[in-house]
Amino acid sequence: MAKQIKWIQVDDKTQISVAIAKPKEGAANPNLTDLDQQFDKDEWCYGTCADSVTINSASNDNFIFEISDADYIADIKDKIEDTVREWKVIIYEQEKELRKVKLAPYADSVFASGSGYKYEAAKAFLSSATANAGLTTEATLRGVSVTVLANKIKTNHETYVTLDAQIAGLRGLLYDRIANIGINSTSVETALASHAGIHTNEVVGTATTFEVGYYNPGGLSQRFEAL
Numbered sequence: 551m552a553k554q555i556k557w558i559q560v561d562d563k564t565q566i567s568v569a570i571a572k573p574k575e576g577a578a579n580p581n582l583t584d585l586d587q588q589f590d591k592d593e594w595c596y597g598t599c600a601d602s603v604t605i606n607s608a609s610n611d612n613f614i615f616e617i618s619d620a621d622y623i624a625d626i627k628d629k630i631e632d633t634v635r636e637w638k639v640i641i642y643e644q645e646k647e648l649r650k651v652k653l654a655p656y657a658d659s660v661f662a663s664g665s666g667y668k669y670e671a672a673k674a675f676l677s678s679a680t681a682n683a684g685l686t687t688e689a690t691l692r693g694v695s696v697t698v699l700a701n702k703i704k705t706n707h708e709t710y711v712t713l714d715a716q717i718a719g720l721r722g723l724l725y726d727r728i729a730n731i732g733i734n735s736t737s738v739e740t741a742l743a744s745h746a747g748i749h750t751n752e753v754v755g756t757a758t759t760f761e762v763g764y765y766n767p768g769g770l771s772q773r774f775e776a777l
Contacts, residue, residue, distance in 0.1 A: 552598035558613040567613040591629045626741040627733050637728045641767035645721040648771050656710045669707045672700035720773050727765050
């Protein structure tokens with residue numbers, strides 16, 4: 551048999567909780583028979599010890615508590631939910647940083663050209679050789695032919711759109727996965743398995759491969775490089 555407990559680490563020598571006094575010999579898990587740490591949340595550690603270990607009011611005063619399955623499961627669930635909330639924010643921060651890097655070579659005018667006349671005018675010219683006044687004026691002032699300008703406008707805008715779509719697609723993939731994380735709270739074991747499951751990895755890419763978190767948004771840029 552084993553006793554289910556949670557604790558805050560103690561001074562390695564005095565065995566006094568670090569929540570009571572700053573450790574002089576370094577923080578460590580308490581010296582309890584068959585102590586097995588399985589989980590942590592904030593400053594708390596969770597696991598089991600031998601059933602023969604006495605957990606009483608003195609232990610409680612030293613921040614060592616025996617806990618029920620329900621309390622253990624509730625804390626695991628809280629940590630998973632906290633992680634999900636954090637990752638939902640991080641994925642958009644990662645997307646923003648990736649856009650800064652990958653879309654930096656493309657001026658705002660590249661995107662703007664798609665919402666105005668320039669992109670459509672460039673495509674029309676390349677298919678019919680009929681240029682409008684805007685393309686002709688810009689090409690003349692730039693000192694290039696209308697054909698060169700039209701190809702540049704078309705290529706730059708379509709490259710921008712592709713990059714934008716790739717980044718948005720990868721962000722959407724991870725956000726959807728994060729939003730659909732489930733927690734099996736049938737038992738402590740299944741709840742722990744749910745927590746371990748959100749930290750699993752997968753390999754992405756073919757020519758260049760990366761091992762990234764299946765849910766963790768930290769690998770967004772590596773997913774992009776593996777496309």
